Amino acid sequence: MDELELIEQSKLGRVDAFNQLVLLYQTQVYNLALRMLSDAAAAEDIAQDVFISAYKNLRTFVAGNLRAWLLRITSNACRDYLRSARVRRSVSLDAMLENPSFAPTDSNEAPEAYTLRRELAGVIQNALSQLPGDQRLAVVLVDVQGLTYEESSEAMKVPVGTVKSRLNRARSALRGLLAEQQELLPQQFRS
Amino acid sequence: MRLLWRRTQRHPSSELVSCYADGYVSPQESVWVSEHIGWCEDCSKVLNEVRATVGLLRRLPTVPVPRAFTLREEPIPVVQAFPFGRWAMQGTAFATSMALLLLVLLDVTGFASDSTQIPSGRPVGVEETHPRVLSGSTTDPQRLLPVADEPGSEQSNAAINSVGTQPTSVQPSGMESNLAAKLGTAQESLGNADGQTSSSLVERETLFRWWRWELGLAAIASLALMLTMGFRNSRSMR
Numbered sequence: 001m002d003e004l005e006l007i008e009q010s011k012l013g014r015v016d017a018f019n020q021l022v023l024l025y026q027t028q029v030y031n032l033a034l035r036m037l038s039d040a041a042a043a044e045d046i047a048q049d050v051f052i053s054a055y056k057n058l059r060t061f062v063a064g065n066l067r068a069w070l071l072r073i074t075s076n077a078c079r080d081y082l083r084s085a086r087v088r089r090s091v092s093l094d095a096m097l098e099n100p101s102f103a104p105t106d107s108n109e110a111p112e113a114y115t116l117r118r119e120l121a122g123v124i125q126n127a128l129s130q131l132p133g134d135q136r137l138a139v140v141l142v143d144v145q146g147l148t149y150e151e152s153s154e155a156m157k158v159p160v161g162t163v164k165s166r167l168n169r170a171r172s173a174l175r176g177l178l179a180e181q182q183e184l185l186p187q188q189f190r191s
Numbered sequence: 192m193r194l195l196w197r198r199t200q201r202h203p204s205s206e207l208v209s210c211y212a213d214g215y216v217s218p219q220e221s222v223w224v225s226e227h228i229g230w231c232e233d234c235s236k237v238l239n240e241v242r243a244t245v246g247l248l249r250r251l252p253t254v255p256v257p258r259a260f261t262l263r264e265e266p267i268p269v270v271q272a273f274p275f276g277r278w279a280m281q282g283t284a285f286a287t288s289m290a291l292l293l294l295v296l297l298d299v300t301g302f303a304s305d306s307t308q309i310p311s312g313r314p315v316g317v318e319e320t321h322p323r324v325l326s327g328s329t330t331d332p333q334r335l336l337p338v339a340d341e342p343g344s345e346q347s348n349a350a351i352n353s354v355g356t357q358p359t360s361v362q363p364s365g366m367e368s369n370l371a372a373k374l375g376t377a378q379e380s381l382g383n384a385d386g387q388t389s390s391s392l393v394e395r396e397t398l399f400r401w402w403r404w405e406l407g408l409a410a411i412a413s414l415a416l417m418l419t420m421g422f423r424n425s426r427s428m429r
Binding site for chain 2: 015016018019022023026027029030031034035040044047048051052055117120121124125139142143144146149164165167168171172174175178185
């Protein structure tokens with residue numbers, strides 16, 4: 001059963017068809033929430049809410065890119081969460097390193113390599129969390145999740161030109177933030 | 192000479208360099224930027240930094256989900272899409288809210304019942320505007336016309352004089368005629384027109400008028416609430 005058919009079946013109220021769509025996109029939805037919030041527990045709650053909300057409102061999805069639609073719901077939910085919590089998400093590097101999301105994915109990975117990867121991921125995530133929300137969303141969608149500019153434009157509900165400018169500003173800011181911690185970067189990324 | 196020409200050339204913007212790193216430039220821009228970074232060290236450095244940053248971001252691992260986010264098999268009610276789009280829904284909600292506000296104001300200020308009030312502020316009952324409906328012994332609907340329809344009758348003049356402030360030449364409104372007809376029909380169906388006292392009918396009519404307003408308010412308030420809830424549900428879909 002292809003995606004369009006699954007969508008049509010889900011619109012008719014078939015939960016099993018919708019669950020197949022959930023399995024297709026849950027990793028991207030969860031990772032977007034995690035990168036936006038830097039909080040695994042909140043990202044888990046947001047991801048579940050996104051799929052419940054998507055199922056309830058699937059009839060409003062007429063046509064287009066389901067992934068971009070789901071990511072748009074996710075980004076809106078993250079924005080509402082950050083707004084309602086009124087918490088400045090300045091997560092420390094130590095807190096990021098304690099985050100279970102950076103646990104080793106490969107059991108054969110050498111301890112040194114795992115430590116370096118963990119530290120690097122912590123540095124990058126810490127830099128990401130210091131960006132303004134709209135710039136963070138652009139850079140996570142394009143550079144982390146690998147969406148095209150057009151898909152990101154649909155997910156952010158802004159023109160492609162806005163995606164380009166936000167992405168450029170985010171990358172410039174990240175360059176400055178990462179340059180401050182060059183000792184933690186791999187050799188090839190040091191200037 | 193070539194060095195002088197290069198120094199007069201403008202540099203590509205950082206946004207263009209960023210897009211160039213992703214391959215999102217037109218063929219003309221691509222040729223220009225690639226030619227430019229061939230000799231401009233500053234722009235070449237910017238491009239390398241952009242590529243390094245993107246390379247770092249791509250190294251962020253994809254975190255596996257802690258659990259499946261699939262839904263339970265119990266059916267969750269699916270929200271029906273508003274047929275005319277979000278803006279129509281917002282407009283309808285706004286118009287309904289305004290109508291509700293207007294009705295509340297009319298109700299609070301008493302303007303809505305001004306046309307049926309005597310100067311003292313006491314609501315005019317059916318007996319005062321349609322005395323024959325209440326005091327007459329007939330149940331014939333044709334006889335339940337307002338007294339002003341028969342300008343020569345003594346009962347008509349007596350009734351108008353009893354109101355005191357209403358001019359004798361005023362014709363009854365259509366609403367009053369309809370109300371009289373409805374009350375006459377009600378009396379006919381009950382079959383006890385002669386037995387009912389005029390005061391109970393006045394109370395009933397006043398109660399009916401009051402409930403008509405309150406029911407209208409309640410209906411509009413319910414509609415406004417439903418539309419507002421629908422709008423709230425659709426907000427996350429933006």
